[in-house]
Amino acid sequence: MDGLGGTLERAAADGDVVDGWLQGLAGNQVLPVEVLDRLLEFDELPTANSWLKYRALDAAATELLVASPQIQRRLDVTENATADVDVLARLARDPEPRVRFAYAVMLFEYKRRIPAGVLEILAQDPEPKIRRIVGESEKPPVAVQEPPPGLMAEQRVTHPDPAVRMKAAADPEVPTVLALRLAEDPENDVRLAVSMREELTEEQRTAIPCTVWQHFWSPPPWIARQATDPEAARRIARSAHVGLRRVLAAQPHLTPGVVALLAADEDEWVRRTLAESCEDAPHELLVELYATVQDRYWSGYRNHRNFARPGLARFADDPNPRLRHAALDDPEAGPELVLRLADDPEVGGWAVRDPRLPADELLRRLTLPAHAAAAAGNPALPVAVMHHLLDLARAR
Incomplete structure (x- = not known):
């Protein structure tokens, strides 16, 4: 740390580097609660105001935010899907009506487990709109009747x-x-x-x-029933009616033969529906769509359980930056591949965040304005270094 400390102190003279540290730490998903506590001491961070909504929070981290004197941070924690529900329950008695309202809304929006006594507290809230949320949630669903009956x-x-x-x-x-x-x-x-x-x-x-529209508001239920019968499912997969094939592709599980037919379908939305909805979608199709789809859903294919597997490192030199990014998902790739991609102008940030990046290289990149944020967001960053970065940021 001695030599590194001097290097970081010199780097701290650059405001962009320090801002990068704070931004990266805010996005670091393994931030210890004591580091998060220190990070919250900064009134403003050079990152999106919603950073607290999207980071992982355990019970201790949730406790910090629920007890924060800043209203915005208490509001943010109500929208964090990972926040501890028992700690969040304290917000039912928060002195700020906006926080109680947000807590009540997200309680039902996220279908969270409701701790004992919370509904009773919210049902007696002095704010009518909060009481209404609880009242609406307790109403039985109204049966929809086809007009006119009989x-x-x-x-x-x-x-x-x-x-x-x-x-x-x-x-x-x-x-x-x-x-x-x-x-x-x-x-x-x-x-x-x-x-x-x-x-x-x-x-x-x-x-x-x-x-036939891209999506169906009410898919025929008989297709889901027949999808479990390999012969019936194959007949649907070979149907000339593209709507049937799209609905079949949306089933969560299909046999390998049916999956192969749908993955080779000439209709783009059959293939995309298979990749987006079926847990058995093939790796090759997922990679193809990840590389070529042009709308905002393209990155979601990378989250499919069949996407990341050994062999993706073959894309490390591909001209498509999406595939070079995918190369980092290869579990068998070593630090050499990560280091090679760290200077890639389009995927370098992801490589610098990769915990396989050699330790000395990770620490060096903390001093570079272009990589400071990514390096501070790397989950392999030592906790002692995190504290040192905050010391330097506080001292500037």
């Missing part, structure tokens, strides 16, 4: 309300011969509902003109 099947398929006709089109209790009258309905969603009935032949389905 219609016969023939009346439903000829009803002027397209919502009634659409439900009739999908209802297996409506005879097929009646439902098929809706194959020429003026409303696309009605025709689509008919085309996805379980008993129809492929010829009958393809004869119904309809547009």
Whole structure:
């Protein structure tokens, strides 16, 4: 630490470096509670105001924030999904109405376990809007009834309300011969509902003109039932009706043969639905979509259980920066790969945060303005160094 201390003291003369330390520590997911406590002494940090919402919090860290004199920090902890629910319960008696309201909202938004006595406290809160939240949560769900009730099947398929006709089109209790009258309905969603009935032949389905949307508001339940039967699932996977294939791809588990068919499907949304919803989606498909999808969901494929596996290091020199980033997920890759990518202009920050980065290199990069934040966010950073960084930041 002696030589390093002098190096860090010299680096602390650069305000950008110090700001990087504070920003990196705020995002470090293994920050000990005593370091978090010191970090909270800074009234403002050079990072997003919401940093406390997204970091991991154990009971001790939750305690720090619940007891904070700063209202914003107590508000932030109500939105942290990892916060300890028993410690959070103290916020039901918080002196600030905004905090009690936020706590009550997130209690039900996150479907948190509700400690004993909390609902009774909130139900007697002096703020009417807080009492209403509790009152609404205790109301039994209202049964949704199809308008108007008591219609016969023939009346439903000829009803002027397209919502009634659409439900009739999908209802297996409506005879097929009646439902098929809706194959020429003026409303696309009605025709689509008919085309996805379980008993129809492929010829009958393809004869119904309809547009299939990317997502379904109410997928036909029969597809989920048949998905557990390998032969039936294969028939659906080979159907010419892309809607059936998309709904099948959304099932949580499918046999390898069915997965292979859907992963090779010509329809992008069949493949994407498989990758986003099915736990059995193949590694190759996940990597392909991670590398090529252009909307905001592209990074989610990396979180799939089948994405990270030995072999990803082969992408370390790929021209696609997403794949070079993925190379860091290879559990068999050593510090040499991490060190090589640390100077990559597009993925270097991720490499510097990687705990496999050699210790001497991690400490050196704390002194570089471009890498100070990433280095301070590395979970392998020694706790003594964290404290030293805070000493220097406090002294500036």
